[in-house]
Each structure stands twice: as structure tokens, then as C-alpha cells.
Amino acid sequence: MSRYIVKRLLYMIPMLFCVILMIFLIMALTPGDPATNVLPMTTTQDVKDAFNERVGFSGSLPERFGNYLHGLLTGNVLSYTSQENVFTELATRFPLTIRVGVLAFCISAVLGVSLGILSAIKQYSFLDTTVTIFAVTFASVPSFFVAVLMILFFSVYKGWLPSFGLDEPSAYILPVATLVLANIPVLSRMTRSSMLDAMTQDFVRTARAKGCSEKRVIWKHALKNACLPIITLLITGLASTLGGSVIVEQIFTIPGVGMYMLTAVNEKNVPVVMTCAFLLSLIFMVAMVLMDICYALIDPKIGARYKK
Amino acid sequence: MRAEKTIKRLAGSRRSSLFTDVCKRYVRNPAAVIGGVILLIILLACLLANFIVPEEMVTAYDTQAKLQAPSAAHPFGTDNLGRDLFARVLYGARISVGIGVGATALSLVIGAAIASVCAMSKKADFVIMRVVDVITCVPTILLALVLLTVLGGSVFNMVLTLTIVSVPGFVLRIRAVVLGVVEQDYVKAARVSGTKSLKLVLKHILPNALDPIIVDATMTISSMMLSAAGLSFIGVGVAPPNPEWGAMLNYAQQYFRTAPYMAIFPGLAIALTALSINLVGDGLRDALDPQAGK
Numbered sequence: 029m030s031r032y033i034v035k036r037l038l039y040m041i042p043m044l045f046c047v048i049l050m051i052f053l054i055m056a057l058t059p060g061d062p063a064t065n066v067l068p069m070t071t072t073q074d075v076k077d078a079f080n081e082r083v084g085f086s087g088s089l090p091e092r093f094g095n096y097l098h099g100l101l102t103g104n105v106l107s108y109t110s111q112e113n114v115f116t117e118l119a120t121r122f123p124l125t126i127r128v129g130v131l132a133f134c135i136s137a138v139l140g141v142s143l144g145i146l147s148a149i150k151q152y153s154f155l156d157t158t159v160t161i162f163a164v165t166f167a168s169v170p171s172f173f174v175a176v177l178m179i180l181f182f183s184v185y186k187g188w189l190p191s192f193g194l195d196e197p198s199a200y201i202l203p204v205a206t207l208v209l210a211n212i213p214v215l216s217r218m219t220r221s222s223m224l225d226a227m228t229q230d231f232v233r234t235a236r237a238k239g240c241s242e243k244r245v246i247w248k249h250a251l252k253n254a255c256l257p258i259i260t261l262l263i264t265g266l267a268s269t270l271g272g273s274v275i276v277e278q279i280f281t282i283p284g285v286g287m288y289m290l291t292a293v294n295e296k297n298v299p300v301v302m303t304c305a306f307l308l309s310l311i312f313m314v315a316m317v318l319m320d321i322c323y324a325l326i327d328p329k330i331g332a333r334y335k336k
Numbered sequence: 337m338r339a340e341k342t343i344k345r346l347a348g349s350r351r352s353s354l355f356t357d358v359c360k361r362y363v364r365n366p367a368a369v370i371g372g373v374i375l376l377i378i379l380l381a382c383l384l385a386n387f388i389v390p391e392e393m394v395t396a397y398d399t400q401a402k403l404q405a406p407s408a409a410h411p412f413g414t415d416n417l418g419r420d421l422f423a424r425v426l427y428g429a430r431i432s433v434g435i436g437v438g439a440t441a442l443s444l445v446i447g448a449a450i451a452s453v454c455a456m457s458k459k460a461d462f463v464i465m466r467v468v469d470v471i472t473c474v475p476t477i478l479l480a481l482v483l484l485t486v487l488g489g490s491v492f493n494m495v496l497t498l499t500i501v502s503v504p505g506f507v508l509r510i511r512a513v514v515l516g517v518v519e520q521d522y523v524k525a526a527r528v529s530g531t532k533s534l535k536l537v538l539k540h541i542l543p544n545a546l547d548p549i550i551v552d553a554t555m556t557i558s559s560m561m562l563s564a565a566g567l568s569f570i571g572v573g574v575a576p577p578n579p580e581w582g583a584m585l586n587y588a589q590q591y592f593r594t595a596p597y598m599a600i601f602p603g604l605a606i607a608l609t610a611l612s613i614n615l616v617g618d619g620l621r622d623a624l625d626p627q628a629g630k
Contacts, residue, residue, distance in 0.1 A: 046470040051482060058486050164367075164618070168611035170562045172569045173603035176585060180599070184592050271475050278570045279589075286477075290570060293481040301482060309473045316473075 144219025368619020
């Protein structure tokens with residue numbers, strides 16, 4: 029297993045290289061240079077050249093890519109617009125994104141999975157129908173519309189909750205609720221269908237026949253077999269949580285990673301976009317390795333493949 | 337001769353009975369029927385928009401009638417420029433449904449083509465899977481944002497962006513099925529009897545592999561629509577003055593206090609369209625395969 033993990037971690041290096049190369053090449057398709065974008069119109073060519081040199085925008089395409097790569101590896105990437113180190117800027121933004129995201133993730137994981145299990149155990153009951161209708165509806169209503177309606181009602185009409193920023197604890201309610209309402213349908217539907225699938229398997233019938241209590245049948249036999257797809261969803265969900273939700277951060281004006289990315293893309297701020305792509309892809313790949321480890325721990329059949 | 341005719345008749349009758357079976361099962365599901373009716377109305381509205389409201393109404397503005405609440409003259413009210421919101425929401429349906437269907441169809445075709453190449457050649461498969469690996473580990477939203485700003489916001493570029501972003505997922509799903517089909521005896525038989533690669537793929541492999549994917553694809557139409565609306569909502573999608581629903585919601589944010597209907601009608605339109613597509617997709621899947629998704 030450890031050999032496999034080391035191999036996977038080493039495999040990340042060429043993958044990350046390709047990711048930033050891809051983003052760099054796509055962004056290089058647009059004309060223009062940072063100095064013309066950022067500095068005032070009257071700036072002389074010498075100043076512009078010096079500026080471009082400083083932010084790593086000089087020479088041919090391969091040279092520029094080399095500059096960024098060097099900056100990325102030494103942790104010294106300059107943002108075009110603010111002239112600050114991208115990593116320092118990100119460090120002030122990550123906490124906001126993580127606070128909102130992790131809070132929403134925990135609530136939706138607990139609620140989504142438990143609702144899914146409950147509606148699978150009590151199939152066709154009132155609860156199951158309600159959860160299904162809720163899931164189908166909220167899977168179709170875009171999260172930004174939910175957010176807009178909640179702002180209209182709770183902030184504009186009732187005046188109970190703030191609709192922007194994160195200055196006070198109550199400001200967390202609306203963004204977190206938006207994310208939770210968007211995540212629960214996916215989780216509960218997936219949990220329900222994989223639980224139902226597991227409950228009709230022979231090993232569940234055997235467990236019941238040999239006299240296991242219903243609790244043990246559900247938690248030990250059915251859930252343990254149903255949990256691989258649920259874990260996949262949870263881990264990919266957590267990984268994308270760390271990247272921040274661009275839409276939610278934009279609606280509620282939260283200066284998190286998502287907003288940072290959106291502004292950077294709009295300003296063609298190549299170093300920022302490349303650093304974000306680098307970090308988020310890294311998080312995603314680490315999450316995938318974690319997922320493989322979880323699989324091996326839970327399912328001995330998968331675990332046996334790595335034992336050599 | 338006669339035996340052949342009987343076989344043909346039998347085969348024909350069986351196919352029609354399968355079709356009627358599916359229809360019967362579909363009709364028995366009330367949610368699917370409601371979804372189907374709503375979807376039909378939306379599709380008719382897309383087709384017949386010109387007969388309901390003239391197309392000039394989409395961009396025609398009346399400075400005397402800014403931010404008016406819904407009335408007989410303007411059923412959905414007017415926006416900040418005095419444009420009729422009913423006309424904009426109605427013509428917006430063409431854009432959203434067009435993007436959803438266009439991007440899904442394009443991804444399906446490209447995905448199927450790439451997956452077939454994977455099935456036919458081991459070397460190509462290796463290279464393609466590495467490329468897919470790289471694209472899938474970039475966050476979708478970041479890739480979409482970058483592509484849209486580079487390409488520029490138009491309906492066609494939106495379709496192109498959504499296609500590029502979702503093709504890897506399609507390739508993975510179709511490839512998984514195709515690799516199974518390639519191992520089937522009838523494909524081996526066709527290969528041994530000298531069928532050319534292209535014919536093998538088009539005639540023997542894809543028709544058998546796409547069956548389970550087509551129904552899933554109807555559901556991706558709604559998720560493509562939602563992504564397009566989301567991207568337009570954050571201001572990088574379809575550019576004004578196109579009546580894109582997500583973009584309309586975006587402008588509406590500034591007029592929350594005075595004109596909430598500016599946000600509510602486009603939002604309802606997105607939700608209703610996506611809901612009807614999802615209900616139809618769910619209904620179709622249950623009707624085609626009564627065992628799955630109980």
C-alpha cells in the first residue's frame with residue numbers, strides 16, 4: 029500500500045506540470061500585457077517594460093512559463109494587479125472560504141447521509157416521499173436563485189439577516205444555508221439508492237436469516253457495503269469546498285478564494301490563476317489518494333490488491 | 337420465405353410491444369407525466385415564441401415604463417431599461433434550452449468518438465486517459481471561467497466551453513461501457529470476419545454501448561443549463577443584451593428592493609425548465625429499466 033501511495037504522489041508532479049501548462053497556454057491565447065492592463069495610459073514604454081520584467085512577463089512564451097514555474101517553486105509569485113505575493117494574498121482568503129465551506133460541508137454531510145439512510149430504511153413512507161420531492165426540487169433550482177430568494181425574504185423583506193460580508197456570526201447563515209440546500213439533494217439521493225441496492229443483496233438476507241438485529245443489519249451489513257459511493261461524494265465534495273464556491277461568494281460578497289479567482293480571471297491575472305489552478309488541482313489529487321486509502325480500509329477486496 | 341416473414345412480424349410486434357410497455361410504465365408515473373407536460377409547453381413556447389410576442393420586444397425599451405410591476409400590458413413587469421420581461425424570459429428559453437441541448441449533444445458525440453478510439457487502440461487509450469486525468473483534476477469552474485474569458489461571452493462560446501469541460505466525464509462513462517462491449521462475442525465475430533474499424537464502431541459497438549448513456553444524457557441537459565445560467569449569473573457567460581436567464585438574475589440584484597419580480601420570473605423559468613427535464617429523465621429511466629432506481 030505505501031509503495032502504491034508513493035507512486036501516486038510521484039505521479040502528481042507531471043500531472044501538476046501539465047495542469048499549469050494547460051492553463052498558461054489557454055491564458056496566453058489572449059493578447060495584451062500586464063503593464064498595459066494595470067498601469068495608467070501615460071506610462072512610458074521603459075516603465076512598462078520594467079514592470080513586465082518584474083512580474084515575470086518577459087521574453088518568449090517558454091521563457092515566461094519558466095519564470096512562473098520558478099516563482100511557483102520558490103513560493104514567490106507576484107500578482108499583476110496588487111504587486112503582492114499571491115501566496116500571502118491567498119493566506120488571507122483561505123480562512124473565510126474554509127469557515128463557510130467546512131461548516132456547510134459538515135451540516136450537509138450529516139443531514140444528507142442520514143436523510144438518505146432513513147428514506148432507504150423506510151422506503152415509500154411519508155418521510156421518503158418528502159425527502160425525494162425535496163431532493164428533486166432542489167436539484168433543479170439553481171443555488172443562486174435559492175440565495176436570491178433567501179436574501180429577498182430574510183434580508184430585504186424581513187431584515188433579519190445580513191446579506192453580505194462575514195462580519196457577524198449571523199452573516200454565515202445565508203451562505204451556509206445556500207450551500208447546504210445545494211448539497212443535500214445529491215447526497216441524500218446517492219445514499220438512498222446505494223443503501224436500497226445493498227439492502228436487496230444476499231448478504232443482508234443472510235444476516236437477517238441468521239438472526240441479526242435490524243440495527244446491526246442496517247449499520248454493519250448494509251451501510252458498510254453502501255458507503256463507497258457515499259465516501260466518493262463526500263471526499264470530492266470536501267475537495268471542491270476548499271476551492272470555494274464562486275457563485276455563493278459572489279452573491280454574498282465574501283472575499284474568499286472563489287472571488288479571488290473570479291477577479292483574477294476577469295483581470296487576466298495569469299500568475300494568480302495559475303497558482304490557484306496549481307493549488308486546487310493539488311488538493312483534488314491528494315483527495316483522490318485519500319479516497320483510494322479509504323476504499324482499501326473499508327473494502328478488504330480492494331485492500332488485498334495493494335498487499336504485495 | 338414464409339418463415340422469414342413470420343420472424344420479421346414477430347420481431348416487429350415484439351419491438352412495438354416493448355415500446356408500448358415503456359409508454360405504459362411512463363404514463364403510470366404522475367411526476368413524469370407532469371414533467372413531460374411542462375417540458376412540452378416550454379418547448380412549444382421556444383418554437384412559437386415569434387407568434388406570442390414579436391422578437392423586437394426583447395430589446396425594445398420604453399423609457400416611460402422602467403421597473404414596472406407586472407400588469408396586463410407587461411405580464412412579468414419591465415426591467416430597469418423598460419424592456420418587457422415576459423418577452424425576455426420567453427426568448428431566454430431558446431437560449432437556455434439551446435445551450436443545454438447543444439452542449440449535451442456535442443459532448444455526447446465527441447465523447448463517443450474519443451471513447452471509440454480508446455476502445456480500438458491501446459496506445460491511443462493510454463494517451464487519452466492521461467489527458468483526461470489532467471483535465472479532470474482542474475476545478476471545473478476555474479477551467480470554464482478561463483475558457484469563457486479567453487473565448488468571449490456568446491451563446492456559441494458557452495456551448496463550446498461547457499462541451500470542453502464535460503467531454504472528459506463523457507469519455508470516462510462511455511469508455512467504461514465500450515470496453516465491455518468490445519469483449520462481446522458478436523464484436524469479435526464481426527472483427528474476425530473482416531469488418532473495417534469505422535463500420536465496427538458505428539454499427540456494432542456504439543449502438544450497443546450508448547443505450548445506457550442516452551437516458552443519463554437527458555439529465556445532463558438540465559445540469560448544463562444550470563451551469564450556463566450560473567456562469568452568466570457571475571457575469572462571465574452570455575453577454576447582454578441577450579436575454580439569458582442567469583444574466584437577467586444578475587442585473588436584478590441591484591433592484592431587489594424596488595423590483596423583486598425582475599429576479600423572480602427568470603429564476604422560476606430556470607427552475608421550472610430544469611425540474612421538468614429532470615422529471616422526464618427520471619421517468620424515462622424508470623420506464624426503460626423498471627429494476628433500476630427503485
